[in-house]
Amino acid sequence: MFQSMQQCTDFIFQLKASSYKGAPLESTQKILAELGHPEQKTKFIHFAGSNGKGSTLNATREILMEHGLTVGAFTSPHLERANERITINQQEISDEQFLGYANAVAHAVHEHLDGQFPSFFEIVTLIALQHFAHEQIDIALLETGIGGRLDSTNVITPEVSVITTISLEHTDMLGDTYALIAAEKAGIIKKGKPVVVGVENKEALEVIRQVAQQQEAPFYHLHEAFHIERLANGAFHYKGDSTISNIQPAMEGAHQQNNAALAIKASQLVLDELQEDAVRKALQRAKWQGRFERFGEQVILDGAHNSEGTTALIQTLQQVEPTKKYHFLYAALQDKDHGVSIRMMENVATALYFTTIPMPRAASAEMLAAQSNHPNKYIVEDWAHFLVEKQLAQDELLIVTGSLYFIGEVRTFLKTRGVQ
The missing domain is CATH 3.90.190.20 (Mur ligase, C-terminal domain)
Structure with missing residues (x-):
C-alpha cells in the first residue's frame, strides 16, 4: 500500500496503458464493482473532443456553481500536480484523500486483477469517482482522456454528453480519418441522454449525428439548435431556448465563444432555468489555465x-x-x-x-x-x-x-x- 503522496504518484505516473493486457474498460469495471460502484452515485456531464473540452468544462462549472450547485470536475492533464485533476467547487482533492482512494484501488487490483495495475489515467479516474461519490456533490463534470468509447471515464451514464471539436490527432489509436475519430468520441453518447455538439467538420458531424439517432439521444448542434451572434470587443449574444445578451467571456477568441455557448446549453439541460445574470457573471470569471x-x-x-x-x-x-x-x-x-x-x-x-x-x-x-x-x-x-x-x-x-x-x-x- 502507498505510504505517501510522493510514493503513490511516482508509482502510478509510470503505469502505461499498453502494459495492461485485459479487455478495454475491464479493469475499471472490476475495480468499480469492488468499490461499490461509486459511478452510480453521482450525476455527470461528460466532455469529449480534440480541442476545447477543458475550456468548455470550466465554463460549465462556473455557470453551475453560480446557480448554487456543488460541482466536481475531473480534468487532464495537470499542469503542476496531480491533485489539480480532481476538484470540487475548484478545491483540489487533498493529499490524504487522494492517497486513501488510491489505496482502495490498489487493494482491489491485488484482490481482483492479480496485482496487474491498469494505466495511470484509469487509476486517477477511479480516485475521482470515489471522491465525488463520497462527498455527495450535486454533479460532476468528467473530461475524457483520449477518444471516448474506450476511455476509462466512459463507465458513467451522464445527464448530458458534450462533444466540442474533432481534429486528426492520436491517429495511431483513434483512426486516421475524421469519421473514425468522430465514432470514437461519439462513444460517450448514451441511450436517451442529450448530446451538445460544437463539431464543424462535416464528415465528423454526420457520424456523431448518426450515433445520436441510433441512441435516441436528443441532438443539440451549435449553429442549428442554438446560436451565437458575435459582437465587438469579444462579446456575444446567446440565442437558444432563451436569449442571453451581451455576454463578455474572460477567455479571448471566437473559439472560446463557441465553447461558452456549448457550456450554456449543457448547463441549461441540467438546470430547471438559466439565470441570465448568473451566466454572464460566470463566463466573465471562467478562465482556463494554459489557454491564451x-x-x-x-x-x-x-x-x-x-x-x-x-x-x-x-x-x-x-x-x-x-x-x-x-x-x-x-x-x-x-x-x-x-x-x-x-x-x-x-x-x-x-x-x-x-x-x-x-x-x-x-x-x-x-x-x-x-x-x-x-x-x-x-x-x-x-x-x-x-x-x-x-x-x-x-x-x-x-x-x-x-x-x-x-x-x-x-x-x-x-x-x-x-x-x-
Whole structure:
C-alpha cells in the first residue's frame, strides 16, 4: 500500500496503458464493482473532443456553481500536480484523500486483477469517482482522456454528453480519418441522454449525428439548435431556448465563444432555468489555465497541441493583438502532426524558437526545427534561460505553445519568478 503522496504518484505516473493486457474498460469495471460502484452515485456531464473540452468544462462549472450547485470536475492533464485533476467547487482533492482512494484501488487490483495495475489515467479516474461519490456533490463534470468509447471515464451514464471539436490527432489509436475519430468520441453518447455538439467538420458531424439517432439521444448542434451572434470587443449574444445578451467571456477568441455557448446549453439541460445574470457573471470569471493565458504584458501561454488548436491560437492573436510581431517558442510530443502547426506559425511569425521537453515521448528541438523553412528559426537548448534572457521590443509578443506538459513547466517557472 502507498505510504505517501510522493510514493503513490511516482508509482502510478509510470503505469502505461499498453502494459495492461485485459479487455478495454475491464479493469475499471472490476475495480468499480469492488468499490461499490461509486459511478452510480453521482450525476455527470461528460466532455469529449480534440480541442476545447477543458475550456468548455470550466465554463460549465462556473455557470453551475453560480446557480448554487456543488460541482466536481475531473480534468487532464495537470499542469503542476496531480491533485489539480480532481476538484470540487475548484478545491483540489487533498493529499490524504487522494492517497486513501488510491489505496482502495490498489487493494482491489491485488484482490481482483492479480496485482496487474491498469494505466495511470484509469487509476486517477477511479480516485475521482470515489471522491465525488463520497462527498455527495450535486454533479460532476468528467473530461475524457483520449477518444471516448474506450476511455476509462466512459463507465458513467451522464445527464448530458458534450462533444466540442474533432481534429486528426492520436491517429495511431483513434483512426486516421475524421469519421473514425468522430465514432470514437461519439462513444460517450448514451441511450436517451442529450448530446451538445460544437463539431464543424462535416464528415465528423454526420457520424456523431448518426450515433445520436441510433441512441435516441436528443441532438443539440451549435449553429442549428442554438446560436451565437458575435459582437465587438469579444462579446456575444446567446440565442437558444432563451436569449442571453451581451455576454463578455474572460477567455479571448471566437473559439472560446463557441465553447461558452456549448457550456450554456449543457448547463441549461441540467438546470430547471438559466439565470441570465448568473451566466454572464460566470463566463466573465471562467478562465482556463494554459489557454491564451497572459503573463505580464508580452508573454502568452497557449497549449495549442494540434493543428486545430494552432489555428484557433493564430486567429485569436490576429483578433486581439493584430499589430504585434509574434515570436513563438514551441515544444511538442512525438505523437502530433507538427508540420501543419509549424507551417501555420511560419506564416505569421517574426521568429520561431524550438526546444525539447524533458519527457520520454518528446520530439527533439532539432526534429521540430527541421520541419521549418522560416528564415528566423532557432534551437533553444535551455528554455528557462531563454525566457529570462529574451528581450522583446515594445511591439513584440512571445507566444509559448505546443504540448500542455510544456505549458505546465513554463507556468510553474514563471510563477516561481513572480511573473503574473
